[in-house]
Amino acid sequence: SEGGDVFDCVDIYKQPSLYHPLLKNEKHKISKLLEKLNKEYYNSELEFDFPENKTEDCPQGTVPIVRSDQSSDDVLRLMRKMKYRLRNSSNTNATFNDSQEIHEYVTMSTDFGEYYGAKATFNVWKPYVAYSDEFSLAQMWLNSGPRSQDDFNSIEVGWQVPVSYFTFRRDNYQSTGCYNLDCEGFILIGNMKEYAPGAKLSHWSTYKSIQSSIEMAIKKDQRTGDWHLFIDNHLVGYWPGRLFTRLDGFSDRVSWGGEIVNRRRGGHHTRTQMGSGYPAQKGYSKAAYIRDIQVMHQPPPHDNWVDPPQLQARVTNPTCYSLDDSNVFPFPGVGFFYGGKGYSETCL
Numbered sequence: 061s062e063g064g065d066v067f068d069c070v071d072i073y074k075q076p077s078l079y080h081p082l083l084k085n086e087k088h089k090i091s092k093l094l095e096k097l098n099k100e101y102y103n104s105e106l107e108f109d110f111p112e113n114k115t116e117d118c119p120q121g122t123v124p125i126v127r128s129d130q131s132s133d134d135v136l137r138l139m140r141k142m143k144y145r146l147r148n149s150s151n152t153n154a155t156f157n158d159s160q161e162i163h164e165y166v167t168m169s170t171d172f173g174e175y176y177g178a179k180a181t182f183n184v185w186k187p188y189v190a191y192s193d194e195f196s197l198a199q200m201w202l203n204s205g206p207r208s209q210d211d212f213n214s215i216e217v218g219w220q221v222p223v224s225y226f227t228f229r230r231d232n233y234q235s236t237g238c239y240n241l242d243c244e245g246f247i248l249i250g251n252m253k254e255y256a257p258g259a260k261l262s263h264w265s266t267y268k269s270i271q272s273s274i275e276m277a278i279k280k281d282q283r284t285g286d287w288h289l290f291i292d293n294h295l296v297g298y299w300p301g302r303l304f305t306r307l308d309g310f311s312d313r314v315s316w317g318g319e320i321v322n323r324r325r326g327g328h329h330t331r332t333q334m335g336s337g338y339p340a341q342k343g344y345s346k347a348a349y350i351r352d353i354q355v356m357h358q359p360p361p362h363d364n365w366v367d368p369p370q371l372q373a374r375v376t377n378p379t380c381y382s383l384d385d386s387n388v389f390p391f392p393g394v395g396f397f398y399g400g401k402g403y404s405e406t407c408l
Contacts, residue, residue, distance in 0.1 A: 063224070063260030066127040067253050069118035075125070080244030082302055089284060093249060097295065116253060123248035123297075124256040125241060166334065166383045166398040167317030168371040170355060176363060177356030178202055178314040179277030179290075180395075182219060183349045184264045187333035189221050190402070194321040194332045196221050198350065199228075201315040202278055202287075204306035211305040215287055217276050224260040225274075227289065229299055246289075248297040255291045265336065268345050275352065280310065282359035310359075316350050317374075318381070318398050329380055329407050335399025340384035343397060347384070351395030367394045380407035 118124045187196045199218025216228040229238045240257035263272045277290040285301025301308045322330040335348030354365040375383050381400035
């Protein structure tokens with residue numbers, strides 16, 4: 061691929077997730093979904109992945125799985141370990157882990173309510189990561205339930221360094237912390253290699269120059285209870301609703317933003333950057349943004365995308381990373397700038 065990945069094209073009915081004991085009956089559902097999407101493709105202008113193949117995509121009837129390499133394995137192993145710490149968070153009212161020596165966040169979140177879908181367009185950069193056991197990412201969270209309870213559920217999707225897509229699922233801590241396809245659960249539908257979970261992105265933004273972005277959307281299928289993932293309007297796959305204890309219904313809060321890990325080596329804050337590495341106040345083409353933020357308040361057939369009426373800002377370390385959702389945001393709709401460079405004379 062352009063990003064340097066090696067892919068295996070696997071029969072769609074023999075993909076790893078179908079070996080999960082709860083997902084033995086998904087093959088029939090996949091057949092129905094493919095049939096439905098084929099009909100929609102030929103009767104609309106919507107983009108789907110499989111009817112016409114480009115030479116770089118997997119053949120019809122197969123799905124792309126990224127062949128792992130040591131560097132990506134190390135990053136995912138670290139992220140999985142860091143997410144495990146969320147289970148022991150002492151702040152039961154927190155949306156995220158408040159362990160300041162490890163995780164730092166810049167986020168915007170909805171009020172608590174019922175959400176059946178969420179989406180946003182993410183500005184993609186390649187921020188500097190100081191150490192191999194730190195990371196920098198931007199993502200969207202769909203959560204359900206308080207963290208203080210064992211049946212807290214979360215679905216997450218975003219981009220990370222090395223610059224690649226990732227998906228994450230947490231289901232009541234019985235199989236906590238499942239990235240991409242490293243355990244059974246996410247069902248692949250699309251055959252486009254560039255949108256495979258874990259695939260490296262080949263383009264990212266440059267300072268005061270070309271800006272690169274991707275749209276990510278997660279939408280509940282009320283008939284099946286599954287959560288469908290779309291990237292740039294292409295159906296990538298879905299998380300079966302039966303894997304969850306709370307998200308089998310709806311998400312009660314959605315968040316968007318950036319996250320880094322700060323190891324404080326040398327007795328000071330890490331130099332790991334968030335977003336573009338520049339503060340939010342720098343604005344367009346300099347700071348990273350998340351825009352076109354929308355949610356679905358009602359299940360199908362009343363599943364219209366709407367702007368959230370208000371969002372709650374959260375910046376865990378404002379001396380190092382910042383957020384700006386002021387009126388100078390250059391795009392229509394809801395969005396914000398975020399980011400920072402880490403260690404400096406003001407970020408100690």
